[in-house]
Amino acid sequence: MKNREIAKALNTIADLLEIRGDNPFRIRAYRRAAQILEDLQRSVEEMSDQELLSLPGIGKDLLTKIRQYQREGKMEFLEQLKREVPEGLTELMAVPGLGPATARLIYEHLGIRDVDALERAAMEGVLRGVPGIREKTEKNILKGIQILKRTRVRRPIGMVMPLAEEILEALREVKGVKRCAIAGSLRRWKETIKDVDILACAEDPQRLIRAFVSLPSVERVLVSGPAKTSVILRDALQVDLRIVQEDSFGSALQYFTGSKEHNIRLRELAQRKGLKVNEYGVYRSDGTRIGGETEEGVYQALGLPFIPPELREDRGEIEAAMDGRLPELISIEDIRGDLHIHSIYSDGRNRLEELVEEAMRRGYQYIAITDHSRRLAIAGGLDEDRILEQIREIDALNKKLNGFRVFSGVEVDIMNDGRLDLPEETLSRLDFVIASIHSGLKQSSEILTMRILKAIGSSYVRMIGHPTGRLMPDRDACEVDLETVYREASRTGTALEINAFPMRLDLNDTAARRAAEHGVKLIISTDAHLKDQMGYMRYGVAVARRAWLRKEDVLNTLTLPEFQNWLRNRKAPHSLIS
DNA sequence: GCCGTTTTCGGCCCGACTGTTTTCAGTCG
Numbered sequence: 187m188k189n190r191e192i193a194k195a196l197n198t199i200a201d202l203l204e205i206r207g208d209n210p211f212r213i214r215a216y217r218r219a220a221q222i223l224e225d226l227q228r229s230v231e232e233m234s235d236q237e238l239l240s241l242p243g244i245g246k247d248l249l250t251k252i253r254q255y256q257r258e259g260k261m262e263f264l265e266q267l268k269r270e271v272p273e274g275l276t277e278l279m280a281v282p283g284l285g286p287a288t289a290r291l292i293y294e295h296l297g298i299r300d301v302d303a304l305e306r307a308a309m310e311g312v313l314r315g316v317p318g319i320r321e322k323t324e325k326n327i328l329k330g331i332q333i334l335k336r337t338r339v340r341r342p343i344g345m346v347m348p349l350a351e352e353i354l355e356a357l358r359e360v361k362g363v364k365r366c367a368i369a370g371s372l373r374r375w376k377e378t379i380k381d382v383d384i385l386a387c388a389e390d391p392q393r394l395i396r397a398f399v400s401l402p403s404v405e406r407v408l409v410s411g412p413a414k415t416s417v418i419l420r421d422a423l424q425v426d427l428r429i430v431q432e433d434s435f436g437s438a439l440q441y442f443t444g445s446k447e448h449n450i451r452l453r454e455l456a457q458r459k460g461l462k463v464n465e466y467g468v469y470r471s472d473g474t475r476i477g478g479e480t481e482e483g484v485y486q487a488l489g490l491p492f493i494p495p496e497l498r499e500d501r502g503e504i505e506a507a508m509d510g511r512l513p514e515l516i517s518i519e520d521i522r523g524d525l526h527i528h529s530i531y532s533d534g535r536n537r538l539e540e541l542v543e544e545a546m547r548r549g550y551q552y553i554a555i556t557d558h559s560r561r562l563a564i565a566g567g568l569d570e571d572r573i574l575e576q577i578r579e580i581d582a583l584n585k586k587l588n589g590f591r592v593f594s595g596v597e598v599d600i601m602n603d604g605r606l607d608l609p610e611e612t613l614s615r616l617d618f619v620i621a622s623i624h625s626g627l628k629q630s631s632e633i634l635t636m637r638i639l640k641a642i643g644s645s646y647v648r649m650i651g652h653p654t655g656r657l658m659p660d661r662d663a664c665e666v667d668l669e670t671v672y673r674e675a676s677r678t679g680t681a682l683e684i685n686a687f688p689m690r691l692d693l694n695d696t697a698a699r700r701a702a703e704h705g706v707k708l709i710i711s712t713d714a715h716l717k718d719q720m721g722y723m724r725y726g727v728a729v730a731r732r733a734w735l736r737k738e739d740v741l742n743t744l745t746l747p748e749f750q751n752w753l754r755n756r757k758a759p760h761s762l763i764s
Numbered sequence: 765g766c767c768g769t770t771t772t773c774g775g776c777c778c779g780a781c782t783g784t785t786t787t788c789a790g791t792c793g
Contacts, residue, residue: 248766282792283791322784409780413781444793449793456777
């Protein structure tokens, strides 16, 4: 899959054009194309010219460049830019507050082209000799470098959301605060988060701002004005607080929720209708305001139904909204069970009763206990005897439970040759078998795909766990050929997991969407190793919503009898397994 | 560089904050 590589090349072109001071719209076109390729679920290598050109944002020129990269592994235009603009200059732009124009100025006057040299120059006070840079800017650049060094990686949403909710709680308690809400990528439930946006209305904005900057977790104030205040927390997370008038809360929430791409599309649409949309409201050309109190009202003024924040990525949601084709998205209340949970039998921390209690507290009707199999010794994987022991305990437990059901399961390892880590005899005794890859993730695409297909071919496997094996931020998705997996999963009625564990979120949003398009059923499960981690379900549901999934695409929305029925009935005979 | 129910040329989203600029450019989201 070369899409990522090509997207990166296009983004580099955009960076270099920025430094060169090129046409901003041309730059935007390159960035947009890069985004399109990243979102694409098929490799450009298997797409025809026609198909590529049909993507809005890819024209003749970009097509030529993509094909050239495919053939030659490079783009002539990029190489030419690299000769023209010193490489490394783009590195300077990673410093917050330092953009292309300043990067270029600094290079032209001082020959600096990497962050270390920049830091030295700033500390020595040499930087302020550059036209347009005085003491203040020099200091800000130093601060920016420190921030950059600490915040290079985006963090999984599961690490950020609890922090943001804590801050939100604290702000809501400030006297005179009328409204307070999370906006930005966090409200869209993007899988990784760079900073937190909070929106508020207050009778006394100054009081709120003072309370905000003096929160104990705040380390430094970046900017502070009446409308926007930004801080850096001790753990290097940036939080922006925006204060707006109550009557424009809706348009502000819409505006600051983004995504940027979604908003651009929306405002283009508005323009064609002779309207103007900004964070204060929706306006006619004569200045009359026709919306802004509520977010629904903003969309309505543009002739659109409300678009859920999770869909606002410019992935077709505006077109779908115009045509009345928006899906009714799954929600957390639809979830009736958690089917991937580890107990004290392997590397989990809780006993079965504790897990059941937690599940009932969440209003679930069923769970599956799915400990590791023997080969995963490091996680205390179970052999046949221990599994039989666990089945007996689950049977006994079920007798005591009324209307709630514990399914006996396992997360059986898919070994390097594609065989499963437990004999069929053992698997046949279990209610719910997950098969997952935990090793050999760097194998070739052919071998990885073969392993998963063999697992799907087993008569006992009902779900493939975390299909791509990624672990953020260190391990990327493995190179399994997902399109082939979707086809076989769909044919055999094997479910694919949306693993809700914050470092995994696997399948991710775009992959899950593609899977559902193939007719694959998904299961959202937490992979909990502690009972509290069953609370990760909301991150999995968020992935599903971002994947445009409806309740009926997800099996653990089924009631207990319906799910038992699914367990009993297999869709197609499995034939591949030895 | 892309794109077309005002356009094949001339548009392309919009505003806040900062610093050094005496009227605005750069950066960010």
